[in-house]
Amino acid sequence: MGSTVFDSVLFRNMFGTAEMRAVFDDDALIARYLEAEVALAKAQARLGIVPAAAADAIAVAASSLKLDSEKLRRETEIVGYPILPLVHQLSEAAGEAGRYVHWGATTQDIMDTATVLQIRAALRIISRDLAELSAILAMLARKYRSTPMAGRTHLQQALPITFGYKVAIWLSSIERHIERVGQALPRVLVGEFSGAAGTLASVGEKGLEIQKLFCEELGLRQPSITWHVARDGIAEAVTLLGLITGSLGKIATDVMLMSATELGEVSEPFVSGRGASSTMPQKRNPISSELMLAAAKSVRQHVAAMLDGMIHDFERATGPWHLEWISLPESFLLTASSLANAKFMLSGLHLHEERMQENLHLTHGLIVAEAVMMAAAPKLGRQRAHDRVYEACRQSLDDGGDLVAILCAMPDVVEALGGPAAVHSRCDPMNYVGLAPQMVDRVLSRPARN
Known part of the structure; x- marks a missing residue:
């Protein structure tokens, strides 16, 4: 049995998804390390720094490596990092070519690059889910464009709005997140090969050429300078997840409040037994929304940790880097879970229009x-x-x-x-929804939606 919600058989699918776990599990991480090592050998072979045959042998060894996982775990605990133990096993598997493995690199070069490769795979999932959620919200906004309901400020009835207007506000934030992901990619998907102190001294005058080809092999951008201790790109990725889950948390809060017995305006999709109470047979708790809100609160804490982790000392840090190992995968898992819950909940959301009408007239005009x-x-x-x-x-x-x-x-x-x-x-509330329907149309007519 797992010891956290992320690896627990009971809870892991409530706080993550199998698809996102596959991006960040140990096997995938080691595969990214090996991918980086192979890319480095190929880049150096293209420049004649290592023999082409050696690069080919390293690639073959990496693809067929029979990893001694227990030895890797044991040595990682001793060294503090997994790269040196992994390089030992890869070098041994590559035979004579093994002496060219990890040529001129430092541990953080490989680990940082592997992290970026994981982020790229994870953001593809996030982007896809955001697009699917956007389509669901667009459908709801269009369907309920003119459906009147009470708008509320400070938890008090304020003015009439339409449900489509409320949904279109949700949708607008999701579409901005889609834009943000695209805008962040050039800043985040950057490779790292810089050597021990970041100066590429270990590989001489061809260092920047190696770096360029290394990044090309992996489909990443070449950095303008070493980012061993400039962690804004990684922090931006997690901060972006904080923004996404924050918007999903707002949606969840609205749905939970509207689901309250006293309002009764919406219900989450019915699945037999979902949200049931062990003692109260009548209960139907808004479980998806609750998990979305929990994810928002948890990712927010990871954003704070990542911002704190940006403060590195000198040219290689003594500790802040390790925060990323915790916060990055957990943030992506929580975001994937929140998006999955949002898609499920909103695609089957039950709207109780009669109750919305009753609530509109609750204040006698x-x-x-x-x-x-x-x-x-x-x-x-x-x-x-x-x-x-x-x-x-x-x-x-x-x-x-x-x-x-x-x-x-x-x-x-x-x-x-x-x-x-x-x-x-x-005094008819349905005659005072302002330009809510037209605002819905504006959101739905954005070029990105056509």
């Missing part, structure tokens, strides 16, 4: 007090219109009467609005 005030202001003046409608609202709150009936008993307000029928029209 007070939710449209602004509509009445603004309509009466041209005749009465803004301040007098505000004061008269305020009086009507206080009376409704004190006596429980409907705002429309109270306003109809105010001759100056009736006259300002143009008669009793106009008062009734102004």
